[in-house]
Amino acid sequence: xxxxxxxxxxxxxxxxDCAGIDIxxxxxxxxxxxxxxxxxxxxxxxxxx
Numbered sequence: 001x002x003x004x005x006x007x008x009x010x011x012x013x014x015x016x017d018c019a020g021i022d023i024x025x026x027x028x029x030x031x032x033x034x035x036x037x038x039x040x041x042x043x044x045x046x047x048x049x
């Protein structure tokens with residue numbers, strides 16, 4: 001099936017008060033739903049000891 005014809009599937013929201021966290025080598029990102037605050041995505045620089 002082509003990409004255009006493929007149906008977009010959505011995930012079911014299980015815990016709406018949880019944040020999404022992406023842990024990278026040098027930067028960590030935390031995201032909450034946009035309606036929760038003015039700055040829904042924040043990044044934190046990780047300083048290696």
